[in-house]
Amino acid sequence: MTDFLYSIDLSLFYFFNHTIANPVFDKFFVFITDVTHWYIAYIILWFIVFFKGGKIGKLAAIGAIFLIIVSDQLSSSLLKNLFDRIRPCKQLADVRLIVNCSGSFSMPSSHAFNNFAIAVYFSKLFPKFKWILITVATLVAISRPYIGVHYPSDIFVGAIIGGLVGYLFSILVIYLNSKIQINSGAKKFNLTEKL
Numbered sequence: 001m002t003d004f005l006y007s008i009d010l011s012l013f014y015f016f017n018h019t020i021a022n023p024v025f026d027k028f029f030v031f032i033t034d035v036t037h038w039y040i041a042y043i044i045l046w047f048i049v050f051f052k053g054g055k056i057g058k059l060a061a062i063g064a065i066f067l068i069i070v071s072d073q074l075s076s077s078l079l080k081n082l083f084d085r086i087r088p089c090k091q092l093a094d095v096r097l098i099v100n101c102s103g104s105f106s107m108p109s110s111h112a113f114n115n116f117a118i119a120v121y122f123s124k125l126f127p128k129f130k131w132i133l134i135t136v137a138t139l140v141a142i143s144r145p146y147i148g149v150h151y152p153s154d155i156f157v158g159a160i161i162g163g164l165v166g167y168l169f170s171i172l173v174i175y176l177n178s179k180i181q182i183n184s185g186a187k188k189f190n191l192t193e194k195l
Helices: 002-019 023-033 039-052 054-083 110-125 127-147 152-179
Strands: 180-183 188-191
Touching: 002 127, 002 152, 023 127, 039 054, 054 110, 054 152, 110 127, 110 152, 127 152, 152 180
Parallel strands: none
Antiparallel strands: 180 188
């Protein structure tokens, strides 16, 4: 059974890494997979959510900081070491590697984990942005096997667990939103009752 699942994983890897490869996708996926290209967009969106999203926007923006810390540490420091899986770019001889191959373990993909955590989190809190959030997270996840640094199962596991963590954080924010009242005159948070 394990060999069968690995063969499916390998076939999907080669589909993304070889079959659909072309110069346009090479540039697109290398750009989209690099988190440094997203920093300014993340900062702008964070400020928009915090200042324009009302009470739940403030809670969501603050919660997002904690979510990223938790999801990144959970995926990078705990789960990668637990699964101890070698990256395809270190294991397979015929990988189309178009970026540097990291020395860290492969399972789960932290890119998929973090992006799906945030996408599910904000989708639950601001449903009208659901499709753009999930689409961006999916494209980032697909970029990982395309550029040769993750197996598809790495991104699948990262997306599922990251999405679950994001969902749990969104439930916490919804709960806090129901318990916290903002006094508009004093511009500060007041608890309406004990949490």
